[in-house]
Amino acid sequence: MSKNTDYILSLCHSLSEKGLTPTVGLIRSKATRALTVPEVISTLKRWKENPASYNQIASDEMAPTEHASSEATLEARVNKLEKEVAMLKALIEKSRTQLIDN
Incomplete structure (x- = not known):
């Protein structure tokens, strides 16, 4: 996975843990670096298909x-x-x- 894909997945995970539903706009507003709409859409679509499998990856990727x-x-x-x-x-x-x- 690309660095942005991992980053987007970690944002999805973080948002979902806070009880928020990840959306393209929410992800882009929370991002601290530039993300293109197509990469957010494709990654968000993959995350929505099976969030549990990506949440573990995102947890591992997220560092303090x-x-x-x-x-x-x-x-x-x-x-x-x-x-x-x-x-x-x-x-x-x-x-x-x-x-x-x-």
Whole structure:
């Protein structure tokens, strides 16, 4: 199986353990890396046909470092977005000031 297939299967397993039904949109929203719709659809279809057989594989593949790295990645993304928002606010304020001065 490809790395993305294993990753998608682990997301399916994780979602189902939380009582959620895995869907393409839910999987893509929870993913910390880019996943194409066709690969999510095909993997999700295989998982739905026999979730129990894939859940064991997904459990074996899921490592605590994956969770820790995804949390760190999310934190880094949030920090980057906060900086971009602050920069955009400053740019808007500067533009507003220039418009008022003219």
